[in-house]
Amino acid sequence: MANRSAVKFLSLLGLSTVLLANGAFAAPWDPTSQAANTSLTQSRHNLTQSFSSQETLMDFFRNNYGEVCVYCHTPHGANVTTTNAPLWNHTINTASYTTWNTIAGTSWYPGPGSLICLGCHDGSVAIDSVINMPGSGAYKESNKDGTGDMTFLDNAWTGVGGGHLPLGNCIGCHTGGFGPDFRAFDLGKDLRNDHPVGVNYPATGTANFNIPANEKAGKVKFFGGDSTLNKEDIRLVYSGSSYKVECVSCHDPHGVPSAGTGSVFVGSFLRKDNAASALCLTCHDK
Numbered sequence: 300m301a302n303r304s305a306v307k308f309l310s311l312l313g314l315s316t317v318l319l320a321n322g323a324f325a326a327p328w329d330p331t332s333q334a335a336n337t338s339l340t341q342s343r344h345n346l347t348q349s350f351s352s353q354e355t356l357m358d359f360f361r362n363n364y365g366e367v368c369v370y371c372h373t374p375h376g377a378n379v380t381t382t383n384a385p386l387w388n389h390t391i392n393t394a395s396y397t398t399w400n401t402i403a404g405t406s407w408y409p410g411p412g413s414l415i416c417l418g419c420h421d422g423s424v425a426i427d428s429v430i431n432m433p434g435s436g437a438y439k440e441s442n443k444d445g446t447g448d449m450t451f452l453d454n455a456w457t458g459v460g461g462g463h464l465p466l467g468n469c470i471g472c473h474t475g476g477f478g479p480d481f482r483a484f485d486l487g488k489d490l491r492n493d494h495p496v497g498v499n500y501p502a503t504g505t506a507n508f509n510i511p512a513n514e515k516a517g518k519v520k521f522f523g524g525d526s527t528l529n530k531e532d533i534r535l536v537y538s539g540s541s542y543k544v545e546c547v548s549c550h551d552p553h554g555v556p557s558a559g560t561g562s563v564f565v566g567s568f569l570r571k572d573n574a575a576s577a578l579c580l581t582c583h584d585k
Contacts, residue, residue, distance in 0.1 A: 336564045339367060339553050344568070346370045346426060355459075360469070361427040362452060362460030371415075371552070373431040378443040382411040390428035391418045393444045397489040398497075407498035409490070410538040412545030416552070422467025422485040425452060432456050494549075499541045500582075509584050511535065522581050530555045531570050533581045549578060 335341040341350050345367045348354035354363070364370065373388035381391040391414050398407060409417060418424050428447030431438045437455040442448045452463045466485050473481035486493055500520075501508045511520040513528070520542050521534035528534070530551050535542035549571075554564035557572065565571065571578045 336554070337556070337561055342554055342564060342568075344552055344554070358459045358461070360462035360464045361425070362432075362456045362463070363458065364427070364429075364433050364456070364460075365458065366433050369429060369431075369433055370427065373429070376431045376438055376440065378430060381443055382415055384411060384415045387415060388429045388431055389415070389418045390424050390430070390442055390447050391415065391444055392421055392424050392446060394421075394423070394446075394488060396421070397491060399491055399495065407495055407543075409497045410536065410543055410545050412536040412538070412543075412547040413496040416546040416550070417486065419466055420484055420486050421488050422470070423465050423488065425449075425463040425465050426469075427460065427463055428452060494544075496543075496545050496548075497538075498544050500535045500544055507584050509582055531565075533570055533578065544582075 335350075339345060346361065347363055347365055347367060348357055349367075357363075369388060371389050372386045374386060377386040377388060378384075378391065379387075381387075381393070396409060396417070398409075419426055423446050425447035428442060430440060430442050432455060439448060439451045439455070442451055446465065447463060449463055453461065466481065467487070470482055470485050472478045475482075490496070503510050509522070511522045511534070513523050513526050513532075514520045515528060518537050519528065519534045520537075521528055521532040523529060523532040530553075534548055536545045536547060537543075538545075550568045551570050552568055554568055555570050556562040557565045569578060571581065573579060
């Protein structure tokens, strides 16, 4: 714990020095100006921020597990009750979300393909809140739900880090003044100003909607050039008894190369560039 306290103090001291010297975070604080955005480790979803020369300053605000994947995935002891995402490790918020009551007469609510994203992007769950930390003896199955067990996060992890901020608190600095503007990524729990998720996709013959030609029965329907499901293919996720639009329909959290392997990712972790509304028009026939 002494090591962690020292890290917290030095991190805060370093952060204060930057603020006093510059009055605001300079451009290098923006991950897009430091990361190549050609792989997951070189993107904003690398919460260790190993791509940044300033990564230690963020150790005051989240546990630095030193592993890129662990903030979302674990090889053992994963969450299998709240979500069917592969080997899911991050805490899922079980609080209620505010949605439009009906769309085309059908009630809707975020499904697993959206809840895994909202676990960070609703702004209420600590970004470092996981079930199974790296190493041994730092596991808590009950941390799969909620907003993060602060005692567990602070005491079970003996490495550097602390603070355990949710994205909603990160916005205190990340407003485009002190740091890169993250406000668009903090969706909150009122989803009425966002594209619907968890909603059934319209049936064949519905006006103004295109119908995907490809299907992996009981798993996914997708728009693609052939029967192979690729990262860039917009998809509908099977949940319950129907195919639905979820966050993962349009976004890939691991990033999609814009022009083949090794190229810069499509912005905002989209599966497809939306220039000239190309992504929107994949589903919407306008």
